[in-house]
Ligand SMILES: C=C(C[SeH])C(=O)N1CCC[C@H]1C(=O)O
């Protein structure tokens with residue numbers, strides 16, 4: 324009878340889940356060994372481990388198919404079976420599976436080991452992305468030097484990945500179809516459990532809500548860059564050249580804050596200087612982040628974390644420097660790998676990565692199959708939500724990273740501007756990255772027009788143009804880690820929206836934010852040491868992916884959908900200031916078509 328069958332199904336699926344955990348632990352160790360020591364030998368060992376895992380998963384999948392789990396009474400049991408009913412890339416035949424793993428590993432190692440030559444001394448050709456190129460790009464105010472770094476990096480890390488990427492798309496789409504998805508775009512979007520093309524409609528609606536604010540910020544920044552570099556480099560009504568924004572991908576413009584902020588005579592609030600003068604180390608950054616989470620009654624990092632993590636770039640080998648947080652699915656082994664530099668940006672990244680570890684810890688009691696974010700955006704939002712409190716002037720004063728004067732109107736605008744250069748600017752970038760790849764996976768973007776379509780999106784969404792003309796010899800999308808490393812990107816777009824919904828709810832719970840109370844403003848909220856906020860955050864995070872993400876979001880915020888209202892409320896004073904300022908200077912809002920050639 325059904326009762327007995329369901330009981331048998333329960334026995335089976337929990338047994339399968341346990342063995343899945345052991346497999347993920349084993350492959351994770353090989354993957355860590357490869358990412359933290361890039362050698363041919365380690366790549367082969369990792370791929371071999373992945374092949375064994377995929378063969379075991381295939382056998383398990385055949386068994387799972389025998390159960391009529393759709394008729395089971397228990398919701399959790401049905402949800403576990405549903406997740407295990409998708410085999411994933413292991414559905415590919417062994418040879419194709421191996422080829423796909425190799426393509427991804429080769430793109431990833433090309434990106435991780437790419438080197439370029441200096442602008443000034445062309446004989447010095449050992450610049451890596453982290454820390455050298457990133458630091459130069461953050462500090463240089465020489466358009467020619469920035470152009471050189473931009474062009475060389477996009478050649479080494481982007482163009483060189485074009486052929487591997489093209490083959491990867493074909494194989495990855497084959498895997499999608501074997502999992503009953505139309506293509507990889509359909510597969511990636513299924514992670515958000517939205518019906519039909521609803522997820523893309525949600526993304527479009529968010530952009531519609533945020534675009535006016537972005538256009539005001541874009542217009543203001545373009546004017547300040549024109550003031551600095553002249554109108555022969557920055558036009559009055561065109562897109563902004565992408566190499567002048569302090570970041571290789573123009574995804575965050577924080578590094579140009581110092582010479583573009585609204586009130587330059589107000590004290591600089593860039594904590595990089597104070598971190599350096601206070602002899603901050605990578606370890607201190609991690610300890611401070613750990614302490615913040617503990618102040619909320621969240622979990623402390625376990626002993627293995629401090630023992631096994633890599634928080635500084637090794638000098639004796641090549642590693643994947645792009646920051647990452649790892650769950651080894653055994654309830655004790657959690658790690659971060661990061662090539663830390665001592666600066667504001669990395670301090671934020673430390674909190675971002677520690678947020679991943681907090682989530683791993685809080686759901687480590689769940690079955691393996693539920694040890695993931697409620698949706699991928701949730702995982703990216705945990706650390707950033709905490710970092711919104713850490714980056715408040717109130718908190719920075721608390722920890723001695725800024726001194727003195729309480730908030731006056733102008734300082735508050737400077738603060739919101741600094742936050743906006745991170746959070747508002749990022750949205751059209753993230754939207755462009757996966758709009759581009761959705762088109763590639765669907766076939767509406769073919770290899771012949773990869774770069775043309777990429778720059779059409781960059782221009783229409785971000786209002787940027789390439790510093791030099793582009794052709795289809797180039798492949799600029801792969802100059803971004805996540806495109807070379809096969810990491811989906813809409814998760815960050817979602818994260819940068821929901822983190823403000825989380826932040827607002829936490830701030831109210833902490834008594835730090837009271838709507839309409841000028842002494843309890845959202846921009847000044849710091850939930851540090853609030854047990855009430857921490858407990859509410861934990862109640863959502865400990866659910867992992869055991870329930871659809873609207874249920875998780877509702878637990879903390881009372882809302883069941885992602886909406887831009889949190890972000891827009893946070894930035895409202897800046898939006899008003901920007902509108903008035905652009906009116907005052909008569910700045911053209913938006914951008915006319917670029918004169919650069921890229922199609
Ligand atoms: C820090 C990570 C590792 Se999940 C990252 O890739 N982030 C964090 C913010 C956006 C995105 C990026 O760097 O492009």
Ligand SMILES: [Zn+2]
Nearest residue numbers: 675679702703
């Ligand atoms: Zn992340």
